[in-house]
Amino acid sequence: MYPNWILQRAYLTPTRQALVFHEQSWTFEQLKEQSLQRAHQLTTLGVQQGSRVAIMGPSTPYFVMMLYACMHLQCEIVLLNRRLTKEELAYQLADSEAVMVLVADEDQEKLPPHVQQYTFSTIANSAEMAVDIAQEWSIQHTISIMYTSGTTGFPKGVRQTVGNHQASATASVLNIGLQTEDAWLCAVPLFHISGLSIIVRSLLYGNAIYLYDQFDVETITQHIIDGDVTHMSVVAVTLERILHTLEQQNAQASPRFKVMLAGGGPVPVDYLQRAYQRKLAVVQTYGMTETASQTATLTSEDGLRKIGSAGKPLFFNQLRINEPNGHGEGEICIRGPHVTPGYIGRYADKSTTVNGWLHTGDIGYIDAEGYLFVLDRRADLIISGGENIYPAEIENVLLTHPAVQEAGVCGQEDERWGQVPIAFVVLKETITTEQLQVFCQQKLARYKVPKEIIMVDELPRNGANKLLRRQLKKE
Structure with missing residues (x-):
């Protein structure tokens, strides 16, 4: 058993700054008290301890309070991507069997109809009911x-346990270190x-978070210049915007800024070299939803020596290449306490590991010094602005149109x-690309909608009639 993270952190460092949002800030004690109040209010509204609930909203303190309240009640929290369509959300809610959705007022209209829901304002204005808050949590x-x-086009619900999160956070701090004044800038959802x-990490380390609900590049870059924050997580597209702003101002990162973790796909070599010129330490990292964040991370001192590498596995983690070819390239497999124990819903019976190893579907190799190089993420995976897009999901939508x-x-x-994403379609009746674009917009999140739809007479396939997406890319 492990202590309730929220209660334990407030006990250890009650007056330390925990959260900064625009001009407001909260201590760990204040977050504890306000989240306990929300837990009592959720109990009044019928949220039972241990139930499965969904949360949707922008990255604001209200979202954090609701998250902590559900953690107090030991709920299983389904985190909904607010960029999805109603159809996509309906699938996840049905698959997860969440008993209700706790939703930010501004996102209420994004939910599919006939969903049991409570807005954040409704919860905040509800009466409180006494409930026993668990002092300890099971690692499972x-x-x-x-x-x-x-890869089938059907999203999988990934479980992330106390043990998974704790192992991930501990391995990360063993890699990057920890000081009292450390502060993370969070501009990722x-x-x-x-x-x-x-x-x-904030709860376990006791460090502050500067939280942003929108990517305000000017303000965020100023925090880096001034040294208000020490760490940040980015994807390539947001890193480039920060670099461009630094270059426009002919500015450098403060010596107090320690490291920027870059995930969501490979970072262009040019970005790393530009970051070096701006005294901005950028390290590439490799992880996934199934591993509760990082599995491997490149140290800043190896950033230019091992350009293109995702580094070595963090302390508790292991990597191996399954069935490597003559060049040592094969599927990346992961083992460690951060690996999910399983899925829910449609994939509840699907094992996440084979003989203890998670088979990622990503292709890579490990060089002679033990550094991981990721060659292709899940073979056909499209990474757009840090968002994962599977071709099969878009194809499944297109194939539901009677003209395709x-x-x-x-x-x-x-x-x-x-x-x-770019789509190639074979038609069975006349339709315009504009009409297909509108059809996709109704069923897919905006970032998943094909930027171009190309009409062709046939698609490239192999002898087993399997679609050759690599050939599409060449075309």
Whole structure:
């Protein structure tokens, strides 16, 4: 058993700054008291201890309070991506069997109809009911559930336990170190593992979070220049915006700023070299939803010597390459206490590991010094602005249109987003690309909608009639 993180952190460092949002700030004691109040209010509204609930909203203190309140009640928290369509959200809510949705007032209209829900304002104005708050948590208890797109086009609900999060946070701090004045700037969504892991680290490390609900590049860059923050997580597209702002101002990162973790896909070599010129320590990292954030991270001192590498596994983690070819390239497999114990819903019976190893579907190799190089993330995966997009999910939507006979999707390089999805379709009746675009917009999140739809007579396939997406990319 482990202590309730929120209660324990408030006991250890009650007056230390915990959260900064615009001009407001909260201590750990204040977060504890306000989250306990929300837990009592949720109990009044019928949220039972140990139930499975969903949360949706922007990255604000209200979201954090609601998250902590559900943690107090030991709920299994389904974190909903607020960028998804109503149809996509409906699938996740049905698959997860969440008993209700706790939703920010501004996001209420994004939910599908006939969903049991309470807005944040309704909860805040509710009466309080006494409830016994658990002082200890089991290491096997599922704290969070996040959906990650599957290669079949059906998203999988990934369990993340107390043990998973704790192992991830501990391995990270053993890698980057910890000082009292450390502060994380969080401009990544809290419904992503990159954002939630910052929340967990704050509770376990006792460091402050500067939280942003929008990516305000000017203000964020100024924090880096002034040394208000020491750490930040980015994807390539946000890193480039920060670098551009630093260059425009002919400024450098403060000596107090320690490290910027870059995930969500490879970082261009040019970005790393530009960061070096601005005294900005950028380290590439490799992780996934199934591993509660980082598995491997490149140290800053190796940043230019091992350009393109995701580094070595963090202390408790192991990596190996399954069935390597003559060049040592094969599927990346992961083992460690941060690996999810399983899925829920449609994939509840699917084992996450084989003989203890998580098979990622990513292709890479480990060099002679033990550094991991990721060559291709899940073979056909498209990474656009840090968001994972699976071609099969878009293809499945296109194939539901009566005019489409066949569909194939691949990623095209894009200067701003890294990659964008491009669709190839074989028609069985006449329709315009504009009409198909509108159809996709109704069923897919905006970042998943193909940026271009190309009409073709046939799609490339192999002898087993399997679609060759790599060939699409060449075309």
